[in-house]
Amino acid sequence: xxxxxxxxxxxxxxPEVLSDINITLAPGSFHxxxxxxxxxxxxxxxxxxxxxxxTRGLVTMFGQNINKMKRQDMVAIxxxxxxxxxxxxxxxxxxxxxNVALPLRIAGKPEKEIQNNVRELLEWVGxxxxxxxxxxxxxGGQQQRIAIARAVVTRPRxxxxxxxxxxxxxxxxxxxxxxFEQLNRMxxxxxxxxxxxxxxxxxxxPRLILSKGHxxxxxxxxNLRKKLEGLF
Amino acid sequence: MKVxxxxxKEKTLGKVYGKRRYDxxxxxxxxxxxxxxxxxxxxxxxxxxxSAFFTLGAMSQRWISGLENNLTLEIPAETSExxxxxxxxxxxxxxxxxxxxxxxxxxxxxxxxxxxxxxxxVEPWLGKGALSADSFPLPGLISIKVKDQASRQSVxxxxxxxxxxxxxxxxxxxxxxxxxxxxxxxxxxxxxxxxLTVIAVTTVIxxxxxxxxxLSAHHTDVELLHLMGAADSYISRQFQRHALLLGLAGxxxxxxxxxxxxxxxxxxxGEMEIYTSPQxxxxxxxxxxxxxxxxxxxxxxxxxxxxxxxxxxxxxx
Numbered sequence: 001x002x003x004x005x006x007x008x009x010x011x012x013x014x015p016e017v018l019s020d021i022n023i024t025l026a027p028g029s030f031h032x033x034x035x036x037x038x039x040x041x042x043x044x045x046x047x048x049x050x051x052x053x054x055t056r057g058l059v060t061m062f063g064q065n066i067n068k069m070k071r072q073d074m075v076a077i078x079x080x081x082x083x084x085x086x087x088x089x090x091x092x093x094x095x096x097x098x099n100v101a102l103p104l105r106i107a108g109k110p111e112k113e114i115q116n117n118v119r120e121l122l123e124w125v126g127x128x129x130x131x132x133x134x135x136x137x138x139x140g141g142q143q144q145r146i147a148i149a150r151a152v153v154t155r156p157r158x159x160x161x162x163x164x165x166x167x168x169x170x171x172x173x174x175x176x177x178x179x180f181e182q183l184n185r186m187x188x189x190x191x192x193x194x195x196x197x198x199x200x201x202x203x204x205x206p207r208l209i210l211s212k213g214h215x216x217x218x219x220x221x222x223n224l225r226k227k228l229e230g231l232f
Numbered sequence: 233m234k235v236x237x238x239x240x241k242e243k244t245l246g247k248v249y250g251k252r253r254y255d256x257x258x259x260x261x262x263x264x265x266x267x268x269x270x271x272x273x274x275x276x277x278x279x280x281x282x283s284a285f286f287t288l289g290a291m292s293q294r295w296i297s298g299l300e301n302n303l304t305l306e307i308p309a310e311t312s313e314x315x316x317x318x319x320x321x322x323x324x325x326x327x328x329x330x331x332x333x334x335x336x337x338x339x340x341x342x343x344x345x346x347x348x349x350x351x352x353x354v355e356p357w358l359g360k361g362a363l364s365a366d367s368f369p370l371p372g373l374i375s376i377k378v379k380d381q382a383s384r385q386s387v388x389x390x391x392x393x394x395x396x397x398x399x400x401x402x403x404x405x406x407x408x409x410x411x412x413x414x415x416x417x418x419x420x421x422x423x424x425x426x427x428l429t430v431i432a433v434t435t436v437i438x439x440x441x442x443x444x445x446x447l448s449a450h451h452t453d454v455e456l457l458h459l460m461g462a463a464d465s466y467i468s469r470q471f472q473r474h475a476l477l478l479g480l481a482g483x484x485x486x487x488x489x490x491x492x493x494x495x496x497x498x499x500x501x502g503e504m505e506i507y508t509s510p511q512x513x514x515x516x517x518x519x520x521x522x523x524x525x526x527x528x529x530x531x532x533x534x535x536x537x538x539x540x541x542x543x544x545x546x547x548x549x
Contacts, residue, residue, distance in 0.1 A: 049459060050459070050549060051455075051459055051549070052549060053549045071464075071546070071549070072463070072464070074549070075461050075462075075463045076461070077461075078458075078459060078460065078461035079460075079461030080461075081461075083459060083460075089452065089456050091255065091256075091257075091453055091456070093257040094255075102255065102457075102460065103460050103461070105255075106457065106460050106461055106462045106466060107461065
């Protein structure tokens with residue numbers, strides 16, 4: 001699904017914010033991306049959703065070499081990726097419904113299908129009564145749910161979420177992780193960037209740990225605990 | 233999919249009414265009003281410039297057609313030695329010239345102008361009554377209409393034949409005068425073409441500037457659409473449509489005011505007796521040209537918006 005080989009990224013003439021990243025994320029996998037602030041999580045996510053091109057190294061997505069890909073061919077790749085941005089990036093002049101419908105409209109889906117899917121999804125995330133409301137009049141948690149709904153409405157093959165539970169209380173955060181789990185079971189590959197240690201401990205997914213631009217992979221503590229329990 | 237209500241008591245605030253028209257809030261932009269006014273001004277100037285272009289064309293065409301195939305034969309009133317010719321001598325020379333013209337195959341018709349007609353011609357310069365019956369020597373004049381198929385060589389041959397028979401006689405083809413006038417009107421027409429080009433270039437620069445400002449203002453939203461997988465054409469269509477609508481609104485108003493301006497100028501010119509072209513509005517090319525000003529400017533604005541947006545989007549990965 002995603003393969004990074006010796007990938008590096010620097011902004012302008014500054015130092016490398018990501019150095020020699022080597023990862024392979026299999027289709028249908030679920031990873032947490034974690035690390036201290038400024039470690040490069042958002043930069044790595046940026047590379048994954050093709051917001052930037054690496055300054056060195058090889059990136060392969062959906063089996064295609066991104067480095068050699070034409071700009072217009074990246075459109076189809078981007079349409080397979082759902083992104084939950086840390087700052088939501090909602091369009092405040094549009095209603096909740098239209099925000100969530102936007103990826104479907106961009107993909108050229110028929111309006112009837114859009115109406116059904118978006119209504120169903122907004123009901124599901126508890127915003128059924130707020131379809132015609134402008135996002136900037138809603139709470140942080142509600143805005144986050146709109147952002148999540150928008151990211152998953154196309155049933156993307158890859159879902160990238162940057163701190164998706166940052167503005168939610170633990171209970172709602174867990175429910176949303178449940179939604180991600182459900183998507184994952186349906187075949188979506190997930191990378192969730194989070195600081196929430198407790199949340200990560202509750203789910204048996206490996207962690208991509210970024211520190212000073214370097215990436216290491218760690219097995220889930222949940223799995224380790226299970227293994228330890230098995231030993232005794 | 234199971235429905236999980238997360239918040240049941242949330243209030244409905246800031247409801248959105250009406251249909252979604254743009255993914256980007258391009259209408260909520262001070263640039264839009266500026267652009268409509270600027271396009272209106274450009275359209276107003278283009279209408280005036282186009283009107284001047286067609287009027288000058290009609291004028292020169294009228295002059296050309298008025299003088300086409302017309303010649304004037306002038307028989308001087310004095311000999312080469314400076315002796316004034318008597319009336320009888322003048323009549324004899326005129327008759328000699330008339331017989332050459334009668335026998336010449338390329339001459340369609342001719343008119344020997346009598347003394348009264350000649351007096352009427354010079355009256356505007358010398359004043360009424362300045363010429364008494366025989367006190368002032370007047371040249372003999374014959375206006376000639378040659379056949380359409382008459383060649384330049386044929387006219388030159390006629391001139392030589394007349395000159396051989398009547399020393400000092402001059403066949404005027406009006407060419408030198410016409411050349412100067414046409415050169416002048418062509419220079420004016422070229423100036424209006426330059427003006428129209430400047431208007432087009434100014435419109436392009438203004439629209440490109442406004443679109444760039446709009447792109448900067450909505451950069452985050454444009455980037456979001458791009459990251460969601462919107463093709464460049466999808467994003468540029470929004471700006472194109474917006475520029476087209478603004479262009480149509482501005483240019484239609486500008487062209488309308490421009491037409492009123494042309495009518496006013498025409499009326500004033502008539503009042504001041506400097507009326508130049510009697511068929512200013514009835515010519516089909518001018519009617520079509522003026523009617524197309526709003527469409528052309530709006531399309532120009534749309535094409536500029538498209539190119540500007542595509543150019544900026546190309547900078548994104």
